Amino acid sequence: MASSTASCLRALSRHTRVAQRLLTKKSFQTASYSLLARHQSVTNKRVLATRGLKTLDFAGSKEVVYERSDWPLAKLQNYFKNDTLALIGYGSQGHGQGLNARDNGLNVIIGVRKDGESWRQAIEDGWVPGESLFSIEEAIDRGTIIMNLLSDAAQSSTWSHISPLITKGKTLYFSHGFSVVYKDDTKVIPPKDVDVILVAPKGSGRTVRTLFKEGRGINSSVAVFQDVTGKAMEKAVAIGVAIGSGYMYETTFEKEVFSDLTGERGVLAAAIQGLFCAQYKVLRANGHSPSEAFNETVEEATQSLYPLIGEKGMDYMFNACSTTARRGALDWAPIFEATNRPVFEKLYESVKNGTETRKALEFNGRATYREDLAKELKEIDEQEIWRVGKVVRSLRPDYTPEH
Ligand SMILES: NC(=O)C1=CN([C@@H]2O[C@H](COP(=O)(O)OP(=O)(O)OC[C@H]3O[C@@H](n4cnc5c(N)ncnc54)[C@H](OP(=O)(O)O)[C@@H]3O)[C@@H](O)[C@H]2O)C=CC1
Ligand SMILES: CC(=O)[C@](C)(O)C(=O)O
Ligand SMILES: [Mg+2]
Ligand SMILES: [Mg+2]
DSSP: OHHHHHHHHHHHHHHHHHHHHHHTSGGGHHHHHHHHHHHHHHHHHHHHHHTTOOEEEETTEEEEEEEGGGSOHHHHHHHTTTOOEEEEOOSHHHHHHHHHHHHTTOOEEEEOOTTSHHHHHHHHTTOOBTTTEEOHHHHHHHOSEEEEOSOHHHHHHTHHHHGGGSOTTOEEEESOSHHHHTHHHHOOOOOTTSEEEEEEESSOHHHHHHHHHTTOOEEEEEEEEEOSSSOHHHHHHHHHHHTTEEEEEEOOHHHHHHHHHHHHHTTTTHHHHHHHHHHHHHHHHTTOOHHHHHIIIIIHIIIIIHHHHHHHOHHHHHHTSOHHHHHHHHHHHHHHHHHHHHHHHHHHHHHHTTHHHHHHHHHHTSTTHHHHHHHHHHHHHTSHHHHHHHHHHHTSTTOOOOO
């Protein structure tokens, strides 16, 4: 063990030296930096795997993690050689997960309602009607692993129709705990004789795809709701790798949906829009120009400071700011936390008691769900802050016109 660890460390320094030599050539600089990072991360991982460290310490809590490196492509393809992955639904996740699994060499088919928007998009992405693109019913019939990626509302409204098609021997997969956990509202009760598993990418389906194409991976959670074969967790992890996950952490269906609904209604999407608007409006009300208010609120956040948090953490971002900013950030962070914590408590309760679920089911279950959402999203697009944003983005030296 000690000698193999030592040999991995030797390999790390060898890779590092090679990459550093390349760095001296200016034209290779960017490519070489990523080469260096890739060699280092591969070699570091090998050290971990050699030690058999799959239970990691997350700031004092021990958690089991599953990594892509344990599933080389040949092993993955062999594992699924007798399977057909039938992806039902082709929204953001259907697109990302389906294309990644297809690129990984697995047998993937898509099932969506014929002649809808998703049918059109699937054809655009190279799925062929009658070969790899079918009606929902036919795809379920042909599939062994049924990946239910319809909208959460559609999972509920179609359930009575599709559940008899999910017969013994098939596997039922979700990317959200929603349908199964809120069964009193959704009426989704899986058949007793199939494995029921979940892999929930912690990011947009668009990023599931772009990270995969860059050779990177989205972090996902993984869970088992029902294990009939005794192989449910192994299968879930393998599918997680197939769809492009980098690493997976364990959860339950309930924990996944409670945290997911809280996150998207909180910091990930709703809270950030609320905070941006509040600050922008105060600056504007005090006579600041749109340029100043937008740059000081959104542009600097997304283009300069937030990427630093992603790279190396909050203290790194604070440290990259002036001592004046650091003093103010340290003083004001606890005030924002105290003010917002009760809002997050209220939000979590609204998730837990099913209020958020019932709203989503009612709204997105309407025949006009696409137009209704588009209308409200247009109102956001028309807010002064986001109209200003368009002009600011157009002034970036690397600007290319938006869609
Ligand atoms: N968006 C994301 O990035 C993430 C989503 N998830 C989860 O993944 C799952 C899929 O979400 P997402 O990819 O966003 O998809 P959407 O919520 O955007 O749903 C789109 C799909 O649902 C279909 N659909 C909607 N209504 C009906 C209906 N009445 N009958 C048949 N099909 C219908 C659409 O088909 P059509 O075009 O024909 O209307 C389309 O294929 C959900 O469980 C979601 O919570 C998990 C992680 C992140
Ligand atoms: C992208 C994601 O994970 C979300 C925000 O939870 C979702 O789209 O449902
Ligand atoms: Mg999510
Ligand atoms: Mg979500």
